[in-house]
Structure formats: structure tokens, C-alpha cells
Amino acid sequence: MDRLVDEHGNELPERRKHHNLRTLFDDVVRRVEPFFKEGGGLNGSRTDFWMVRTISDAYPELSNEEAHVLVNAATRYYLERNK
DSSP states (O other): OOBBBBBBSSOOOOOSSSSGGHHHHHHHHHHHHHHHHOOSSTTBBBHHHHHHHHHHHHHHHHHHHHHHHHHHHHHHHHHHHTO
16 A cells, blocks of 8 residues: 655655455445446435445445445545546
């Protein structure tokens, strides 16, 4: 993983707290992609519950908190790419 540095070349502290989830991120993004496609919502309602459920079904060893962390990261990923 790349280290972050400021404008003076000083290394910045790692802000991520769930390093173990990074290896799952690409697969999670692929699994929740349908929720972010046009018409992928559930009649205008929030889909967070279903995304957490999708991740929990795929990775039953994850806690509910870890599944929510992945949902939040995937949501940021898709929102940044669809501005």
C-alpha cells in the first residue's frame, strides 16, 4: 500500500483502521455495483441494508460493523466516479 506524504515530503499517519478489509474491497465493489446502476435502487428507498446483506452473505466471517465499513467505502467509490 502506498504511503501518504504531505507537500514537504513528511509521511502522514495511516488513516485507515480496517486494513484487513482492503483485500476484499475490489470484490465488494463488484458485488454491490447493481445497487448503483441506473434503476438499481429499490423504488427510491435506501439500499444500505441490502448492500450490507449482500456483503454479509458473501463474507459471513465479517462483523456487521465491518460490512457497514465496506458499504460506506463502496458508496464513496461509486459517488466519486459518477459526479
